[in-house]
Amino acid sequence: MRSREFFCILFIALAFRYCATAQSQTPLNLMPMPASVQQTAGQLPIDQTFSVEITGNHDASLDAAVQRFTKQLSAQTGIPFRPKAGAPAILTIHADHGREAVQKLGEDESYELTITSSGAKINAPTALGVLRGLATFAQLAQITPAGFSVPAVTIKDQPRFPWRGMLIDVSRHFIPLDVLKRNLDGMAAVKMNVLHWHLSDDQGFRAESKKLPKLTGMGSDGLFYTQEEIREVIAYAHDRGIRVVPEFDMPGHSRSWVIGYPDLASGPGPFTLEQGDPILDPTRESTYKFLETFIAEMARLFPDAYFHIGGDEVDGKQWDANPKIQEFIRSHGMKNNQDLQAYFNQKLEKIVAKNHKTMVGWDEILHPDLPKTIVVQSWRGQESLAKAAQQGYRGLLSYGYYLDLMWPASRHYAIDPMSGAAANLTAEQKALIVGGESCQWAEWVTPENVDSHIWPRNAVVAERFWSPQDITDVNSMYTRMRAVSLELESLGLTHNSARERMLQRMAGTGDDTPLRMLADVVEPVKDYNRWDDSKGPIDFHAPLTRLIDAANPESDVAREFSDQVQQFIHSGYQDRVAEAKIRHWLTLWRDNDARLHALLQQSSLLQEDVPLSQNLAMVASAGLQALDYLDKGQPEPELWKAQQIAVIEVAKKPIAGLLLQVTAPLEQLVQAAGTQSR
Amino acid sequence: MRSREFFCILFIALAFRYCATAQSQTPLNLMPMPASVQQTAGQLPIDQTFSVEITGNHDASLDAAVQRFTKQLSAQTGIPFRPKAGAPAILTIHADHGREAVQKLGEDESYELTITSSGAKINAPTALGVLRGLATFAQLAQITPAGFSVPAVTIKDQPRFPWRGMLIDVSRHFIPLDVLKRNLDGMAAVKMNVLHWHLSDDQGFRAESKKLPKLTGMGSDGLFYTQEEIREVIAYAHDRGIRVVPEFDMPGHSRSWVIGYPDLASGPGPFTLEQGDPILDPTRESTYKFLETFIAEMARLFPDAYFHIGGDEVDGKQWDANPKIQEFIRSHGMKNNQDLQAYFNQKLEKIVAKNHKTMVGWDEILHPDLPKTIVVQSWRGQESLAKAAQQGYRGLLSYGYYLDLMWPASRHYAIDPMSGAAANLTAEQKALIVGGESCQWAEWVTPENVDSHIWPRNAVVAERFWSPQDITDVNSMYTRMRAVSLELESLGLTHNSARERMLQRMAGTGDDTPLRMLADVVEPVKDYNRWDDSKGPIDFHAPLTRLIDAANPESDVAREFSDQVQQFIHSGYQDRVAEAKIRHWLTLWRDNDARLHALLQQSSLLQEDVPLSQNLAMVASAGLQALDYLDKGQPEPELWKAQQIAVIEVAKKPIAGLLLQVTAPLEQLVQAAGTQSR
DSSP: OHHHHHHHHHHHHHHHHHHHHHHOSSOOOOSSOOSEEEEEEEEEEOSTTOOEEEOSSOOHHHHHHHHHHHHHHHHHHTOOOOOOTTOOOSEEEEEEEOOOSSOOTTOOOOEEEEEETTEEEEEEEEHHHHHHHHHHHHHHOEEETTEEEEEEEEEEEOOSOSEEEEEEEOSSSOOOHHHHHHHHHHHHHTTOOEEEEEEEETTEEOBOOSSSTHHHHTTSSSOOBOHHHHHHHHHHHHHTTOEEEEEEOOSSSOHHHHHHOGGGBSSOOOOOSSSOOOOBOTTOHHHHHHHHHHHHHHHHHOOSSEEEOOOOOOOTHHHHHOHHHHHHHHHTTOOSHHHHHHHHHHHHHHHHHHTTOEEEEEGGGOOTTSOTTOEEEESSOHHHHHHHHHTTOEEEEOTTOBGGGOOOHHHHHTOOTTSGGGGGSOHHHHTTEEEEEEEEOOTTOOTTTHHHHHTTHHHHHHHHHHSOTTOOOHHHHHHHHHHHHHHHHHTTOOTTHHHHHHHHHHHTTSOOHHHHHHHTTEEEOOTTTTOOGGGOSOOTTSOOOSHHHHSOSSOHHHHHHHHHHHHHHHTTSOOHHHHHHHHHHHHHHHHHHHHHHHHHHHOTTTGGGHHHHHHHHHHHHHHHHHHHHHHHTOOOOHHHHHHHHHHHHHHHSOBTTEEETTHHHHHHHHHHHHHHHO | OHHHHHHHHHHHHHHHHHHHHHHOSSOOOOSSOOSEEEEEEEEEEOSTTOOEEEOSSOOHHHHHHHHHHHHHHHHHHTOOOOOOTTOOOSEEEEEEEOOOSSOOTTOOOOEEEEEETTEEEEEEEEHHHHHHHHHHHHHHOEEETTEEEEEEEEEEEOOSOSEEEEEEEOSSSOOOHHHHHHHHHHHHHTTOOEEEEEEEETTEEOBOOSSSTHHHHTTSSSOOBOHHHHHHHHHHHHHTTOEEEEEEOOSSSOHHHHHHOGGGBSSOOOOOSSSOOOOBOTTOHHHHHHHHHHHHHHHHHOOSSEEEOOOOOOOTHHHHHOHHHHHHHHHTTOOSHHHHHHHHHHHHHHHHHHTTOEEEEEGGGOOTTSOTTOEEEESSOHHHHHHHHHTTOEEEEOTTOBGGGOOOHHHHHTOOTTSGGGGGSOHHHHTTEEEEEEEEOOTTOOTTTHHHHHTTHHHHHHHHHHSOTTOOOHHHHHHHHHHHHHHHHHTTOOTTHHHHHHHHHHHTTSOOHHHHHHHTTEEEOOTTTTOOGGGOSOOTTSOOOSHHHHSOSSOHHHHHHHHHHHHHHHTTSOOHHHHHHHHHHHHHHHHHHHHHHHHHHHOTTTGGGHHHHHHHHHHHHHHHHHHHHHHHTOOOOHHHHHHHHHHHHHHHSOBTTEEETTHHHHHHHHHHHHHHHO
């Protein structure tokens, strides 16, 4: 009987999903995709009469949310709303309960959104769910031949994971308040609920401590957040349903700590922001005294129940080199530096717990001596998480979601916290994986280009954390990512507009159209290939104004071009529409270098890209010739093919840190031309 | 001997100007062009070591100005400045004196800027001159093959007119504080020094009065500036060397006054913001009591020495219809309503003067009974100004500088305050013409598109007021206007970026590239042709989100296209480069409708533009055929020509308020094809 019940529910669920898909009139540009969407006939117009009424639980924060939403919808549609006095509200909002003063992990975010041609309703158990419902409503608004409207739908939605975060590193490059805020707006739009604020690292300590003023006074270049500003960010995030979890990385990644407080260091100074690899000394009681003072102050400043202590990548060199520390390890019966870090973490955890916080740390903190309450964040992979879960620890996945690695959205999208080793966990163990976080490490970003390193790709990570696991269609994802990208730009993010400004800077007062054409088909090198150790450490104060800094992590044009090439090839070279598009692009690219060459020469920021532009012209020519051969069905000389492949091989090599992203499909075309004529 | 001296000076001046032109290595993208520029060899690099030192008079306002300048230069170049400790400053600033607490009309704005390859100096009699010098320096920064730099120059500069303003109407559509501020930034960049703040009109009273709260309470839709906000704008403007002159328009244009205070009206109410044409009643003593209270309060709020009372377009209907007013006119020996307005103005002027302010008003206030201290602002033309000057009154020209009329920049540029009737004035009389103001009337703007209605065209008006009268080269103006437009956008103005956002809104999630191509060649109808009285009064709360609202007042592409066509024609159809460019454009336009058609159909905001896009395709086809005939030297049928001309005639008619701006040169081509073959 029980299994029959189970299958009934399963079938209903599947049927529901199926119907939702079958009935949909127009694809909905929602990201993250809700748990359940049922589209019905009709539309609700959005015009000047639009109005919102709150019927249930009501407080200032919900009022503010409705005001923000109305303002956003008005900006999006360009319609100044002037509701008719006395008319019933178009959108009615009902929350059974208000929100927690400090947002809790797992606080109910579910909502139901019902839209008919005469009105809309958002019902939610809590005001937090209302925020999520409003974000969905905003994404539904679209222009039609009859004006702006939202389609009739019934949406029942709740998140898959309760912890859906983004880490922003503000240490390596400082990120000003307004940039943080607009990114919080973006996170709220895609229903992320945790800002993991990476506030300290070797290159800068960014949170003011009043008790320990030398942390920022000497451990930063003067750029840091005052406590008042931190409270402002926390309140701003809370208004948008986002928790703020601070991270203070220790005992490694801690050069900025010891500049003002050299007694914390395991080795001899002097230390500066630019040099030295100090880590904290876990053997001295004074270190813990210091941390007690520091953590007590920060625990009061940051209301969230979780406190991130970092714990990653502890380079043991200084511990190895310090006889006192080695003696301590021996005398305490430890085997190695890992044991010493575990000792440090245990003492740290007690301080954190004393301040009523739960400790979070990276993979390396996992150790059986630590209480089961802690949360492990994995940069290493699902295996790490599975191991932790098997030991009863909660986990967060960040492996696969490093936005700074310049991966295409599809690659992040394909990674699931429950896949790999985690797929084999028991249901109970799986429940310990509470979510994940994307990570924006800040080696190569400035306030000017950071948005484009985060968005729109971060939206697909947000979908991975919110939407059902089986939402995996890549084409649908890219269509919806484009829509959400436009929404985010209208919210104030600058991932598109900043690129234009940066390209224009490179072009001086010249016409930047041909430069844009080049920029459209390149991507920065992937993973850590931008680092060049032979050139010494990164200068974190150097300008980031090259083409590599302006280029999008993923080229939409290159992806679309490749899609057309695949379509053309799969049609047996018969698809004339695809071929025409391919020819159109190739002609533009072939001719672009002639238009661009002088501009590249005239700008110190662009000279390094001269060969890149030439390569584009050459591979485009090769592609056009390949098309000619394919069209004529002519045999082409073997020598020709070998030459073209050689040209393409050269063009595949990164130039000025940039990859010409159209080489792979062009190679396919050249190979095809070769094959066909044999 | 005196005349010989005069000629010597003249020759030296001319020689100087000539040499300045002859020596220039690269054209300098300065707007307004300085009074004297001498370019020498070399460049001063702008790199991370850039620093500024203030050596002379020093105060907080100058410090702030230098900080703003440094931040702007850093944003413009993308270089985070890190000057070497102890190294001499790259730019040295010296002001002999500080600034007046309240900026005065005629306060010294001159400066000298000297740049060599090793450093730069700004010397000025006052800190105000330093501001102007910094604006010039910022415009000189450019990218070169060797990095960013400023060219070596010696500039001696001062304004031609002391009053260089812009009127911003905030009544018809409210303009929020941040939008005002960024426009003040823009004004400062082009050395304008007066914000004429048109704070009241029929459609809304926008300045808070604490004594008379119903002015905004009932006379606005709730959108107005608090006194605190007004002080904020004044301080912001002062920091940038800009005076703020408030205008409260009376006795006409005053519907918003009488809604809360109907006793002021000359006719019976009730009045609402949408209806009624009331004007103030000048016959009642209570009106003056009211104005005494009001002006005393406003005179304290606005520190500037000048106070604008409007006075334009007094529609006498209500005075005519009111027997008591007519009786008052008769019993006081007046001839007509004009005399009554003069009576009003005299009493008003006394109130204004009692509050230590000088009265400014539009043409209509000119009347011999008013003291010679007043200033007349002319919307009617130079003749009006000349007449005033002959009577000893000071004047300002606004005729010809109405930005809302959608004229091309060249048309504004061609109008000089000293031309026409003013050219014949004596030197003494000419000195009474103290400058001019551009006017941004707000019937058709929202905060979203107002920047594009002002910029970059306003920069050429600014040049007219600042630069020597003989700076009139239109080609140079357009080249420099393009550069200043980019500078303004990097300062935060949105005249380019907002258009993109608006086009994307119209296009929904579709690709807006073909829409941009159409938008690039259209202009809104000119003058007051957007008004359509048959449709009733303008709804000032309607969305302004159509293509006409997004289109630039002047199409750069159409101008460039026309230039190429002229060049091609003047070359006797031999200039192959010009012809290739023309063909390139025409082919894109001919094919654009096919790409755009579906998008236009799908968007309620674009459907009205369907015929516009079709017309573009048709006239482009005609142009391509004309080129073919010209190339072949073939005789073409008379019928063909007649047909094409007919098509072009149709395409010349505005559609959805938009003019297809490429029809005139295309007609030339078709005519040429006809002529050549005869």
